[in-house]
Amino acid sequence: MNEQEFNEVLEHLPVRRKQVLQKFLAGNTDAEIANLFDIQEGTVRNHICNTCKAFGLGNEEGERFHYRSQLIEWFARFQHEWVSPEKLREIMGAQDVIELPFPDRPVPLDSPFYIERLPLESDCYQTLRKPGSLIRIRGPQQRGKTSLLLRILAHAEKQGFKAVHLNLEEADCSCLADPDQFLRWFCQSISEKLGLEPRLDEYWSMSSNSRVNCKRYFQKEILEKIASPLVLALDNVDRVFGYPQVAREFLPLLRHWYEETNNLKVWRQLRLVVTYSTEVFVNLGIHQSPFNVGKPINLPEFTLEQIGELVKRHNQTWDYREIASHLQEMVGGHPWLIRQALYHLSLSKHSLKQLLDYAPTQGGIYQHHLRRHWDNLQSQPDILTAMQEVVKAEKSVRLDPMATYLLESMGLIRVQGNDVSVSCELYHRYFWDEFSR
Incomplete structure (x- = not known):
């Protein structure tokens, strides 16, 4: 009904x-x-x-x-x-x-609201067992990257591995302005999370560059001391993308460590897992991924069945298939957008029809999410023009490869072959109204 x-x-x-x-x-x-x-x-x-x-x-x-x-x-x-x-x-x-928790953060390990996207999780767990492996989880904001990362870490600990979760959002701006200071912070943070006493001064030589000092410290004071597999999970690595000096030192360093697993046995203990948002590519003018080694993980959208399961877990048991279908029509399979709708629906303050009618507007539940995308587009006139072309078109269109890459990095378009279209009805309606002003 x-x-x-x-x-x-x-x-x-x-x-x-x-x-x-x-x-x-x-x-x-x-x-x-x-x-x-x-x-x-x-x-x-x-x-x-x-x-x-x-x-x-x-x-x-x-x-x-x-x-x-x-x-x-x-x-x-x-x-x-x-x-x-x-x-x-x-x-x-x-x-x-x-x-009912407001869905504004990663899904906790004990939450019923995490939906597995098999075989994605099992693939990550299997990769983690390989010495010297690297998993690279990328995608637009609010797609579940950190939620998956938390489960990878939990699996690692069950296997008896040491695990460190380092969120690069913890690094302050002064630290990110100086590569040497950043790498010292990086080493000290990992040592402290492992319960080891930081001894940076013994390894930080003025005659060597920061990357050499960092590698020497990491090998001697961390890998050799713990003598067991270590999963180092680096969350929000996109934080360094906006600091070119740090990015030029740090990202090649991680790549070198990954390659070093082929040369030195002690480095095979290291398993790297990194997450980064691709949305920042637009603001920073990044035209290709700044970090492209290891196993790439692109989080797929939820299927209709997965949306239906999430609907039921929010106690929306009546006609959950119909609710799932309407949500998919409006927001596709975007995990965060779906959870937002279900949170507000579960409060019983609005009917589903009311929520979805107002969803693409300035007064809807997605207003801040939509405004962020609009502001990002306005910072790049060429990309804004490309998005307008997609929104106003009656069918799929072909764009310049760079515009396609950046708009897909934001999660705003769906790419099929060489043709692109708006990724969901929410974006189509919102941007149509904005471009029509």
Whole structure:
């Protein structure tokens, strides 16, 4: 049943039946409703039962009042202002209604909201077992890179490996302005996370360059001391892309370490996992990946089945296939956009139709996400013009290879062969309105 069908049934309910329904959804018991309207409790039950039948609901075999939960679910979806918090808790559980986490950070290991994209995870775990391996997780922001990274680290620890998670967002700007200072911070941070005492001054020679000092320290004070496989997970490596001096020292250093696993046995203990956002390529004018060694991991969008599973995990069990289909039509399989919609839908403040109608607007739930993309495009007039061409076209178009590369790096277009189109309806509607101003 869609919202239009729901409203038609509600509109044609008899007055008394609608009055009983409102009291039931407000949290009154059958006895209280009977007393309010001076009728028998059996009459109250009949009114509610007949209301459920009008909405196409009925009992499961052996479940006397199962239809009541279904009825509450329908109203929570399409007429949420009629449903009391107590009634919501009956069908969803107080924990889910009150403490559903806002999806503004990586998905924790114990969260039910992580959806596996097999065989992607198992491929990463298998690669990690290989000495000297390097996994490179790349993609636009908010696609699940760090969430996958956390699971790779957890798997490594289960295998008995040492694991270090270093987020390069922790490095301050003064550190990123000086390659030598950055590499010292890098070595010290890893030592501290492993519980080792930093002894940088013993290895940092003025007669050697910073990369040599860093490699010497890492080999002697970390790899040789821990004497076991080490998974070094470097998160948000794109942080250094905007600091050319550091990038010119640090990225070749990582590449050299990866290649060194073929030459020195001790370096085979190292497994590198790096994540970086490709969205920064537009602002920085990067025309090719600045780091392209190791096993590349491009996170695919969720399939319709995966979206449906995520819908169910948010307690949207009624017509979850229909909800998943509508979400996919609007935002494709973008994990964060889907979780945002389900979070707001689970609060029962808006119907799905309301959420999606306002989604591409300045007042919708994606306003900051959309504004970020618009601001990034405006910083590069040529790319802005290319995006306008894609949005205004009635069918797929062909763009300059560089424009295609950068727009795909932002996640705004879908590439099929040499042809491109807007990646989802959300972006198409939003940018159409912006370009039409």
